[in-house]
Amino acid sequence: MSIKVYVTDREGVLHELEAEPGWTLMEVIREAGLPIEAACGGCCACATCHVYVDLEWFAKLPEPSEDENAMLDEAFEVRETSRLACQIRLGPSLSGIRVTLAPEF
Template identity: 50%
Template sequence: MGVIHVTDRAGQRHILEAIEGWRVMEIIRDWGLPIEGLCGGACECATCHVFVAEDWLDKLYPPTGEEEDQLDTVMTQPNSRLSCQILWTPELDGLEVTLAPTGG
C-alpha cells in the first residue's frame, strides 16, 4: 500500500491510504471525501475531475480520447484529469491531486 495526497475544495490536505489497482476516484470516494463519480468510473460524466500536481503528470498514462472528450465538457487546466481514469500503482505512491470545483 501507499498514499495519495488530496487537497479538497476547502484547501484542506488529506493523506489517503491507496490500494494497488484501485481507481484514484474510488480511493478518494471510499475515504469519504466529496467526489461524485456519478458514472462509477466509466469515463462518462467528468464529475471526478481533479488537478494533478505538475510533478506527477509525466508519471501518468496520457489521457485517452474518451477522457479528453469528457474533460472538454468542464472548465479544465493543463493538469486536469479524470480520477476514474488513473489506476493507482506503487509507482504513484505520494501522488498529489486537488479536487476540481463542483461543476468543473
C-alpha cells in the same frame, strides 16, 4: 504494499489517504468520504471526478485515452493538469501522488 495519495479538498484541507494497488484514484477519494461525485461510477462518462494533478505527478501519468480527453473537453474549469480520477489506476510508481479536487458545478 499500500500506496499513499495526498488530496487537497475544495476548502484547501490536505488529506493523506492510503490505497491498494489496482484501485483507481476516484475510488480512493470516494472511499475516504471526500466530496467527489463520480456520478457515472467510473465509466469515463460524467467528468464529476475531475481533479488537478500536481505538475510533477501529472508528467508521470500515462496519456489520457480519447474518451477521457473527450470528457475533459466538456468539463468546467479545465486546466493543463486536469485529469479524470476514475481513469488513473494506482500502482507503486504513483505512491505519493498529489491532486486537488476541481470545483463542483
